[in-house]
Amino acid sequence: MTILTAMLTRLIWMPSVLHQIEYIRSDQAGLIAPQASRTLSSEATGRLARFFLAVFIGVGGTLFWQHGDEVAEFVRTWVPSLGWLLPVSTTKAPAPAVTSTELQQQLRPMAIDLALVRRSMEQLGANQDQLARKQDQMAQAIATLQAAEQDISQKILALAPPAPKAVHVSPKPAQPPAP
Numbered sequence: 682m683t684i685l686t687a688m689l690t691r692l693i694w695m696p697s698v699l700h701q702i703e704y705i706r707s708d709q710a711g712l713i714a715p716q717a718s719r720t721l722s723s724e725a726t727g728r729l730a731r732f733f734l735a736v737f738i739g740v741g742g743t744l745f746w747q748h749g750d751e752v753a754e755f756v757r758t759w760v761p762s763l764g765w766l767l768p769v770s771t772t773k774a775p776a777p778a779v780t781s782t783e784l785q786q787q788l789r790p791m792a793i794d795l796a797l798v799r800r801s802m803e804q805l806g807a808n809q810d811q812l813a814r815k816q817d818q819m820a821q822a823i824a825t826l827q828a829a830e831q832d833i834s835q836k837i838l839a840l841a842p843p844a845p846k847a848v849h850v851s852p853k854p855a856q857p858p859a860p
């Protein structure tokens with residue numbers, strides 16, 4: 682797509698750039714003719730036409746890329762002379778009709794796999810419930826141990842002899858020596 686984009690860009694802008702260079706050279710030489718305004722409007726028309734051509738090519742390419750087989754079949758039907766431009770159809774031949782017994786044989790492995798997945802999901806749900814119950818039991822056991830620890834700490838503090846109160850002895854003033 683990058684090469685196509687570069688080619689379309691050159692197709693749109695290159696002729697107008699060359700014309701502008703000629704216009705500037707003619708202006709510098711003082712050779713601008715009164716037809717210059719008509720030339721500029723025709724240049725704008727040409728540029729617009731090239732732009733729409735690029736847009737139509739892009740839209741057509743996008744549609745063909747997304748809906749290749751349908752677009753190719755449409756072109757082959759409505760414009761058979763352009764059929765040689767289109768790639769060879771890659772559509773597959775319709776699949777043969779499948780009987781119900783063949784269909785059952787094809788679906789049996791899938792049904793078994795689905796049953797295994799269902800059983801695994803049920804086991805997983807049961808395991809999650811079991812883990813949630815164990816987590817609740819552990820939380821209760823931790824709360825019980827914390828309460829017991831606090832109770833023991835309070836009993837130890839109650840049994841300990843009270844700390845002796847500090848007796849404040851005031852120093853006696855020194856007596857003067859006797860004469």
